[in-house]
Amino acid sequence: MKPVVPTLIIILCFAATRSFAQAKTADTTVKPPVQLKTVNIVRYNFFKDSAAFREEYSKEMTFRRPKWFEVYKITAVDINKLYRVTQFKKNKKKIAFKHMLLDKEQEMYVNSVYTPSLVNKVTRLDGDSLRLFMQYYRPEYSFIKNASDYDIYAEIKKYYGAFIKTRDSVPSQP
Known part of the structure; x- marks a missing residue:
């Protein structure tokens, strides 16, 4: 009687796992793609x-x-x-x-x-160097208020020249 019980347990476990595996594969159906909401950028x-x-x-x-x-x-x-x-x-x-x-x-x-896209357009900087440049060479409100586009471009170019000379000595965090 003793050898029959372990054999029955093995057969029942095999049958249970087999039926579970079959039920699991039956559930895997192709779901329709998720439709995302439209985002308008203003x-x-x-x-x-x-x-x-x-x-x-x-x-x-x-x-x-x-x-x-x-x-x-x-x-x-x-x-x-x-x-x-x-x-x-x-x-x-x-x-x-x-x-x-x-x-x-x-x-x-x-x-x-004084946006990153404007500074990038004038200096071709990007990433951390752009962030550092904009952080350390930020024009004053009075200058921006009274300056034309050309004056702003010239000021950015002047700041860029100073930035290139001191790039290695500028710390990464203020």
């Missing part, structure tokens, strides 16, 4: 983004600290304005935030003009 428009930025932060961008003479009316004192005038810390933070927003807007403008 060109970056600084002026549209700047208008949206100014609209979003309109209250902070137009902040002006009330003046002391505005507190007094002909016969009375405006308590609300007096309260706003005397909040020195809060007014200072609001003014600092306004300046930060203006700096961010200027940075966005420089980024919209």
